Amino acid sequence: MPTSASRWPTRRIAVLAYPEANSLDVVGPLQVFASATRYMRLYMAADDPAPRISYVTEILGPRAGPLEMSAGFDLVAGRGIDRVSGGLDTLLVAGGDGHAAMARDQRVLAWLRGMAPRVRRVGSICTGAFVLAAAGLLDGRRATTHWRHCGRMAEAFPAVAVEPDALHVRDQGVYTSAGVTAGMDLALALLEEDCGRPLALATAREIVAFLKRPGGQSQFSAHLEAQAAEPAPLRGLQDWILESLTEDLSVEALAARAAMSPRNFARVFVRETGWTPAKFVELARVDAARRALEESAEPLTVIAERCGFGHPETMRRVFQRHLKVAPQDYRRRFQTAPAALAS
Numbered sequence: 435m436p437t438s439a440s441r442w443p444t445r446r447i448a449v450l451a452y453p454e455a456n457s458l459d460v461v462g463p464l465q466v467f468a469s470a471t472r473y474m475r476l477y478m479a480a481d482d483p484a485p486r487i488s489y490v491t492e493i494l495g496p497r498a499g500p501l502e503m504s505a506g507f508d509l510v511a512g513r514g515i516d517r518v519s520g521g522l523d524t525l526l527v528a529g530g531d532g533h534a535a536m537a538r539d540q541r542v543l544a545w546l547r548g549m550a551p552r553v554r555r556v557g558s559i560c561t562g563a564f565v566l567a568a569a570g571l572l573d574g575r576r577a578t579t580h581w582r583h584c585g586r587m588a589e590a591f592p593a594v595a596v597e598p599d600a601l602h603v604r605d606q607g608v609y610t611s612a613g614v615t616a617g618m619d620l621a622l623a624l625l626e627e628d629c630g631r632p633l634a635l636a637t638a639r640e641i642v643a644f645l646k647r648p649g650g651q652s653q654f655s656a657h658l659e660a661q662a663a664e665p666a667p668l669r670g671l672q673d674w675i676l677e678s679l680t681e682d683l684s685v686e687a688l689a690a691r692a693a694m695s696p697r698n699f700a701r702v703f704v705r706e707t708g709w710t711p712a713k714f715v716e717l718a719r720v721d722a723a724r725r726a727l728e729e730s731a732e733p734l735t736v737i738a739e740r741c742g743f744g745h746p747e748t749m750r751r752v753f754q755r756h757l758k759v760a761p762q763d764y765r766r767r768f769q770t771a772p773a774a775l776a777s
Contacts, residue, residue: 445523454532466621529560537568557609559617580613679742
């Protein structure tokens with residue numbers, strides 16, 4: 435039976451948008467909270483002990499009115515920042531092509547500095563992190579942004595510890611997320627903080643999110659990298675690598691498979707993918723292993739062998755280097771399958 439939201443606590447979630455923002459950065463996180471409220475109202479059992487919250491969502495702008503998104507259509511800011519001095523629970527800053535202009539807008543930056551102590555949570559999606567950083571809100575904190583812009587952010591803001599591979603990062607009450615759809619992962623994580631994991635997972639199912647990805651997971655996907663390879667020999671080879679992680683994947687063996695000299699193969703591979711062959715192979719093995727740790731209960735020895743590491747200790751060293759965590763700790767944090775059979 436549907437439950438009444440009239441007696442639930444209300445929390446206002448606002449996203450700061452601006453001209454040339456990414457529309458999904460704006461509406462994606464807001465939809466997560468709106469869908470959660472709808473689920474609680476219509477489908478949550480009356481005896482479910484999970485906290486119930488009525489989320490109210492809002493788009494803010496430097497000024498009220500239509501804002502042209504980078505996609506070419508308008509979203510409407512119900513209020514401009516000059517009309518907001520309190521009453522928000524969570525304030526997120528969207529990313530997008532217009533983020534550089536916002537990071538130079540002293541009026542916006544001063545408003546963010548003034549609002550940060552008045553809200554329970556402040557955060558960003560994608561390149562919105564540049565706006566938070568320009569306001570000084572990320573100084574001395576860990577943060578992330580879209581993988582393509584992490585190097586630029588680290589160079590521009592040396593007081594920020596940029597984590598280029600994380601989906602989202604929380605540090606001292608400030609939240610940042612990677613590109614675009616990672617904003618929805620961040621919203622689901624915030625929802626989990628408020629209402630618990632079961633409600634967050636139920637909301638993910640409601641919005642047909644394939645997987646609720648926790649922060650700390652890698653932005654890298656070997657399968658996406660392979661799909662992005664245009665030249666037929668390399669794309670076919672990358673697909674083969676993903677299916678053959680236990681094979682000899684040395685540069686010499688891969689070059690022979692591509693009918694190229696090792697030197698030319700290595701040069702073309704870097705030019706077309708941005709990775710050395712050895713680096714791509716290592717990341718592909720990490721990608722396969724972390725997915726197995728998340729989705730299966732197989733022992734580490736089996737996963738290490740199947741993903742081409744050969745031995746769990748080798749897998750542990752590679753995980754520590756790339757993800758800063760041991761495989762068994764990664765499994766405890768991110769596993770969605772039943773408890774592991776063995777470590």
